[in-house]
Amino acid sequence: MNLDDKILDALRDGGEIYTSGEDLCKLSGISRTAIWKRIEKMREEGYGITASPHLGYRLTAIPDALIPCEIKWKLKTKIIGREIISYKKVDSTNTVAYELAEKGLREGAVIFTESQVKGKGRLGRMWYSPSGCNIYMSCILRPKMTPNEIPKITLIAAVAVAKAIRDFTGLDAMIKWPNDILINGKKVCGILTEMKAEQDRVDFIVLGIGVNVNSKSRDLPAGGSSLLDESRKICMCGDLSRVELAKKLLESLEEHYNILKDKGSPAIIDEWKALSATLGSRVRVVLPGRSFEADAHNIDPDGALVVRLDSGILEKVLSGDVLMVR
């Protein structure tokens, strides 16, 4: 735990009671002036901290900012999110995480940012990333896997994210194969899995997750919505806490990643199927150079979508786009 975390913890524990500068000096081992400087910096990050010359400091407001000391506070994970690096603005959290993973950043480290200049979607597409209202995060994983197993990571990530969103909002989040989360048929979240690998060994995986939390649907690309806008169809609520959702995402990711490691992907397939918006639907499969309609029939433990052609033949879809046909 770093010094800022120690100071914040003390203020949190203090509640409405002031904590004296002297006590903060003792627990942090730094001078009163150094404490003051750190308090000033925390205020810049959005913390409300009241200072009284005789009484000390008191916490009056906590920012909903995607910063380590907030996300790590009471986070119930052992690996994922134990190291968090936060930015105000980056090109793309996947790009940053990829570069850091190449330099050896450990499994479970997570990059968060308030906004992305070149947010990445699947197949080289953009991910719309306005500032301060959504979650953009990338997690470094280093599983012992071959490259052809990577769809399993997207599979468990989709289940983990859909369940975290359900738990957090109470809304029926569904999975659209392979990597979108829908609510009421609208896209609220995308998952982008990238890797560095040898022919038969994954070096690392960067699991990127973008969630439209509080952004306005009218500002999002067609077909998109946000958790806030979908929540407001049920009740009038204020902005959702990104920090609380981020914690749930990390905890759910760790839980499902552990299931994958301990029991393999078959242990998660049933949950995936139960959450699927794709299975049972009529779909249009768009591959490079060809496209066809079929019925989405099943998902196999490797993460491939199995569709039934009108001829009755089953075909595995490993890549490409799958559009739901009305």
Next chain:
Amino acid sequence: MNLDDKILDALRDGGEIYTSGEDLCKLSGISRTAIWKRIEKMREEGYGITASPHLGYRLTAIPDALIPCEIKWKLKTKIIGREIISYKKVDSTNTVAYELAEKGLREGAVIFTESQVKGKGRLGRMWYSPSGCNIYMSCILRPKMTPNEIPKITLIAAVAVAKAIRDFTGLDAMIKWPNDILINGKKVCGILTEMKAEQDRVDFIVLGIGVNVNSKSRDLPAGGSSLLDESRKICMCGDLSRVELAKKLLESLEEHYNILKDKGSPAIIDEWKALSATLGSRVRVVLPGRSFEADAHNIDPDGALVVRLDSGILEKVLSGDVLMVR
């Protein structure tokens, strides 16, 4: 073609006849002083160039250096090797090529080096890379592929490299699955295929090839040999030309890469089988956590090795080590 290439081409065309400084100025469009400076630089690279005050310049020796103007000279490829970047020393050509590919370096670009500080082998191992005697190269490929197709690249590369070495040395180069080239049962070449990929789309592949050309077997790790040492078992020959072999490697790679793109991997499987040192052998398969003996039975078009267990069951081997059992 750059200026150095133009000047060298003129000197090559001149043969034993001097080419006047004036002619070189005309064809290159630079001053006599600038020509002189470039000639000096070429001498540093190992070219023998005789200068006569009245007659001009004459080429007397060409270095066997892995530099663009030598490798590109009469190179018969359209894509692979049309861009060549050469180094004296790098950590690893795969690392350099990977970084350049991330910055957008085009398909077919090839990195060569005279020595590697941290030459990379498969599964995180080292590749012994002494200076000035061998070939260390990495080629950037950008095929439209899914990540699980990457073994096909190793497959065609192994065939391409084995055939280039056979053509160049006359020796019976064989393929040991998945990525080694053997002569007389000794390893003379390794292939390391790395990629950056999304779940369902390869971004780029870095195909690394290390060939022991003129190094001494006694300096190589156990089980290794060089083309020169294996050649000397048949005839007394001097050092082999790395530049000529490099050209053959690039040409053979392009030929087989085109076959893969046009006709798919089944078109190369038969050649692979004919060159295989593994098929028909008793092998020990070493996987993470288990190891077993079996008969190497077949290779499938995806690049997997199919082994027959003693129970008669066929099993696909996608990763791990396959040792030949005596």
